Each structure stands twice: as structure tokens, then as C-alpha cells.
Amino acid sequence: MISKNKKKFLTSLQLKKYRILHNAFLAEGHKINHDLLNAGAVCKELYATTEWLKRNSDILPENFSDATDKELKSISNLKSAPEVIGVYEIKTVKPDVRKTGTSLILALDGIQDPGNLGTIIRTADWFGIKNIICSEDTADVYNPKVIQATMGAIARVNVSYTALESFIKNYKKETNMPVYGTFLEGENIYDKELSGKGVIVMGNEGKGIRKEIEKTVTDKLYIPNYPPEAETSESLNVATATAVICSEFRRRVLG
Amino acid sequence: MISKNKKKFLTSLQLKKYRILHNAFLAEGHKINHDLLNAGAVCKELYATTEWLKRNSDILPENFSDATDKELKSISNLKSAPEVIGVYEIKTVKPDVRKTGTSLILALDGIQDPGNLGTIIRTADWFGIKNIICSEDTADVYNPKVIQATMGAIARVNVSYTALESFIKNYKKETNMPVYGTFLEGENIYDKELSGKGVIVMGNEGKGIRKEIEKTVTDKLYIPNYPPEAETSESLNVATATAVICSEFRRRVLG
Numbered sequence: 301m302i303s304k305n306k307k308k309f310l311t312s313l314q315l316k317k318y319r320i321l322h323n324a325f326l327a328e329g330h331k332i333n334h335d336l337l338n339a340g341a342v343c344k345e346l347y348a349t350t351e352w353l354k355r356n357s358d359i360l361p362e363n364f365s366d367a368t369d370k371e372l373k374s375i376s377n378l379k380s381a382p383e384v385i386g387v388y389e390i391k392t393v394k395p396d397v398r399k400t401g402t403s404l405i406l407a408l409d410g411i412q413d414p415g416n417l418g419t420i421i422r423t424a425d426w427f428g429i430k431n432i433i434c435s436e437d438t439a440d441v442y443n444p445k446v447i448q449a450t451m452g453a454i455a456r457v458n459v460s461y462t463a464l465e466s467f468i469k470n471y472k473k474e475t476n477m478p479v480y481g482t483f484l485e486g487e488n489i490y491d492k493e494l495s496g497k498g499v500i501v502m503g504n505e506g507k508g509i510r511k512e513i514e515k516t517v518t519d520k521l522y523i524p525n526y527p528p529e530a531e532t533s534e535s536l537n538v539a540t541a542t543a544v545i546c547s548e549f550r551r552r553v554l555g
Numbered sequence: 556m557i558s559k560n561k562k563k564f565l566t567s568l569q570l571k572k573y574r575i576l577h578n579a580f581l582a583e584g585h586k587i588n589h590d591l592l593n594a595g596a597v598c599k600e601l602y603a604t605t606e607w608l609k610r611n612s613d614i615l616p617e618n619f620s621d622a623t624d625k626e627l628k629s630i631s632n633l634k635s636a637p638e639v640i641g642v643y644e645i646k647t648v649k650p651d652v653r654k655t656g657t658s659l660i661l662a663l664d665g666i667q668d669p670g671n672l673g674t675i676i677r678t679a680d681w682f683g684i685k686n687i688i689c690s691e692d693t694a695d696v697y698n699p700k701v702i703q704a705t706m707g708a709i710a711r712v713n714v715s716y717t718a719l720e721s722f723i724k725n726y727k728k729e730t731n732m733p734v735y736g737t738f739l740e741g742e743n744i745y746d747k748e749l750s751g752k753g754v755i756v757m758g759n760e761g762k763g764i765r766k767e768i769e770k771t772v773t774d775k776l777y778i779p780n781y782p783p784e785a786e787t788s789e790s791l792n793v794a795t796a797t798a799v800i801c802s803e804f805r806r807r808v809l810g
Contacts, residue, residue, distance in 0.1 A: 426780050428780070526809060555745030
């Protein structure tokens with residue numbers, strides 16, 4: 301049973317200002333709650349159907365309650381009622397140059413669409429990228445639409461927000477690693493030598509990578525269209541471009 | 556000026572049954588209208604701001620009218636009012652095995668999300684795939700959300716709906732070409748010999764490729780995760796997986 305006040309609290313977490321106020325975010329549905337609980341995320345409250353609670357008795361947090369389909373539906377963003385809704389603590393990660401410098405990281409420069417951001421996190425998880433650094437104007441990772449689109453990957457990937465330009469400058473100075481980005485005048489990614497370490501910058505859906513950030517890029521890449529002379533779309537969607545690029549980096553090791 | 560009746564007609568095209576009834580679909584915003592008009596799509600009606608009409612006087616169809624921001628906003632699905640809304644004739648393409656057999660085509664087996672479908676069309680356009688064959692339960696390509704996500708690519712890619720299983724069987728018999736699909740037990744796509752011709756099957760977001768369609772697949776592929784032993788997402792999003800696969804096919808030529 302979910303009280304009226306509790307319902308109000310839960311639905312308030314759809315909005316960023318209340319997520320910040322309560323330092324908490326919502327996760328809806330089996331997959332994401334299962335993955336978050338397994339990954340050791342701090343679950344403050346969890347509401348689920350009796351059936352779900354029975355089936356997942358081995359991973360339940362301390363503070364759980366049962367709820368009806370109708371109650372869960374009234375809180376949820378999703379079209380069909382989720383079996384479970386969890387409230388998790390937001391873990392504020394400070395990007396650490398020295399720690400991230402030993403691997404491949406993604407830097408997101410103003411990604412706006414929650415679906416794109418979530419899909420990028422899912423892709424990063426698949427290709428073993430553990431850290432994503434976002435500019436402060438990138439969409440909020442704790443937006444329920446983003447959480448949903450990650451399909452549980454948010455449990456395994458660190459996402460942090462920072463002043464991106466100074467982060468990258470500092471990163472370059474401390475680690476001497478390459479900074480990659482895609483540009484129309486970049487080099488054919490298929491032929492280019494790619495390191496297993498460094499930063500890959502992905503830009504805003506409409507405007508691409510900001511001028512200030514572009515200046516920090518050491519290696520400009522390009523995903524060639526086919527055939528090269530054809531009239532085509534101006535660009536790929538940013539989440540699909542991210543996938544193509546990450547795949548190319550990992551192919552050098554896996555292929 | 557858009558009359559009350561006309562407004563009713565235009566908003567009705569948000570729904571599939573009215574799109575079928577009128578054999579027409581809506582395109583909202585500059586990019587998609589520009590691309591459709593340039594590609595020679597049949598524009599039945601077009602409503603735009605006076606400024607847009609002036610700027611695009613070289614590509615205007617016969618039947619255009621000016622409209623205010625407020626009028627355009629009242630019809631549109633988008634958050635901000637588009638400068639232009641066009642009504643285009645649905646061109647019903649019958650998939651032709653002999654025509655498509657000479658190139659690479661995509662077959663979509665029950666893709667449900669409009670954003671995914673639109674993004675796949677945009678990706679196909681980028682990588683020179685001119686024909687997409689969909690199972691009859693795939694999302695409707697003329698849904699405004701799909702049209703929007705194609706970012707104009709719908710003007711250059713043929714999308715048709717058919718009984719997918721018999722289409723692929725017929726295709727194999729007539730052309731003897733490979734049929735590719737991704738499966739957990741597939742071969743590492745990075746190492747695999749890939750033809751520039753054939754069908755690439757992509758499956759439903761949750762259920763993957765149907766058993767009946769799986770039986771028609773001649774070459775099972777797998778996009779390896781990194782590092783291979785890591786715990787990771789169960790899969791990539793279908794639109795990003797499509798991009799990685801198409802990129803791999805074209806790399807063999809472009810790289």
C-alpha cells in the first residue's frame with residue numbers, strides 16, 4: 301500500500317529539482333531494479349507486486365513494501381504498469397583524471413535527448429567504457445527516460461557532470477592521452493590508428509561539438525558514408541555514431 | 556490561414572487509420588520538407604510561414620499556403636512550432652526481389668519503437684542501403700515520430716511492408732544471396748567475411764528475431780562486447796546495433 305504522501309514524493313522524482321532535493325532517483329521495471337540491486341546501488345525504498353517480491357527475495361533491500369498494479373501504474377511514466385519501482389540514492393561521482401586516464405572514456409558535450417543519453421550509456425557498457433563525463437548542459441542522467449533507455453547499464457557505468465573544457469585540458473596535461481572527436485573534415489576512422497586509451501568527445505544533436513571543446517581535440521575522425529559520392533543524410537544520429545566509433549576502437553582488439 | 560476543417564484533417568494524419576484513408580502523411584519542419592521536395596516526393600499541400608516560403612521559393616509545390624506560427628504549432632507534434640508542415644502522398648513500394656537482390660538490404664522483424672525505426676532509416680541512408688523491408692507488425696514508417704527521426708532520410712530510402720518470412724525465402728531462392736542476422740551464438744562480426752550484397756535482418760527490441768525468420772538466416776553474426784569476460788548489458792539497442800553492423804559491412808570497402 302502506497303500512502304498519498306508517498307505517492308506525491310515518488311511522482312515528484314520525475315522532476316530534476318526534486319531529485320536534487322532528495323538526492324534520489326526512480327527506477328521502474330524489473331531489469332533496471334534487478335541490475336541496480338545486483339550492482340550494490342543504495343536503494344532507499346522499493347515498491348513491488350507480491351509476485352515480484354517473492355521472485356526476487358534474494359536481492360531485496362531493507363526498505364521494501366508491496367504495492368498493487370494500480371498503485372505502481374499511478375506513479376510510473378511507462379505505458380504499462382511496472383512490477384517494481386525503486387528509489388535509489390544519487391551517487392555523485394567526481395571525475396578523476398588520474399583514474400580515467402588509464403582507459404577509454406566518453407565525453408558528452410551537450411547531448412539533449414534523454415533517449416540518446418540512455419542509449420549512449422548502454423553502448424558504453426557494452427564496449428567496456430566505465431566512465432562518461434558530461435558537460436553541465438547535458439541532459440540529466442537521472443531523468444526516468446534516461447534511466448529506462450540505459451536498460452540497466454546505469455548500474456555499471458559512472459556518469460559525472462563537470463566543466464568539460466577544463467576537465468579535458470587538465471586530462472591532456474596530466475595524462476598526455478589523445479582526445480578524439482568526429483568532424484566532417486576528420487580522417488577516415490576505418491584506417492586511422494586508434495588507441496585503447498583516451499577521450500572520445502560526442503557533440504550536441506544539432507550543433508555538434510562546441511568550438512572551445514573542438515580546440516582540445518587532438519585526433520579528428522570521420523565515419524565515411526557509402527558510397528562516398530552519394531547524396532545522403534547530413535550526419536548520423538549521435539547515439540548510433542557513438543556506437544560505430546566505440547565498435548571501431550574495440551575492433552582493433554577484438555577483431 | 557488554415558481553416559478549422561483543414562486543421563482537423565491535418566491533425567487526423569497523426570493517426571494511422573487516417574493516413575491510410577487519405578493515403579497521405581505529415582512532414583514537420585524545414586529539413587524533412589526540404590529533403591522530400593528535393594527528392595521529388597508528391598506534396599499534396601504545404602503550410603509555412605511567409606519567411607519560409609520566401610526562402611524556399613525555388614522548391615515550392617503547386618498547392619502551398621502561408622500560415623502563422625500559432626497555426627503551425629496547433630497542428631504539430633513538436634515542442635516548438637515548425638516553420639513548415641507538408642502533406643505528402645504515401646508511395647506504396649512493393650518489394651522487388653530481383654531489384655533488391657543486387658545490393659545490400661535491411662529486413663526489420665517487428666521493430667516497435669518509432670524512434671528506433673526512424674534512426675535505422677537514417678543509418679541506412681548514410682551507409683547506402685536503399686531498401687528496407689519490414690514485417691507487417693513493424694511500426695508504421697509514416698508515424699510523425701518516425702518521419703522526424705529519419706531527419707530527411709525517408710526521402711531517399713524505400714521502406715515497404717510484407718510477409719517477411721516468404722519474402723526472404725523467395726529472395727534466397729531467386730538470388731542465392733546470404734541472409735545475415737545477429738545472435739548470441741553468432742560469429743565475431745569483425746573477423747567474418749561479409750558480402751556487399753544480401754539481407755541483414757534486425758529483430759524486435761525485446762524478443763529479437765522470430766524463430767521462423769531465424770531459420771532463413773544463412774550467416775549468424777555477433778557484435779562482441781568488451782572485454783569479453785565482463786558482466787555487461789544483455790544487448791545493444793537495435794538502432795545502434797544496426798549502425799555497428801552496417802558500418803562493418805561498409806568498412807570492408809571504405810577502410
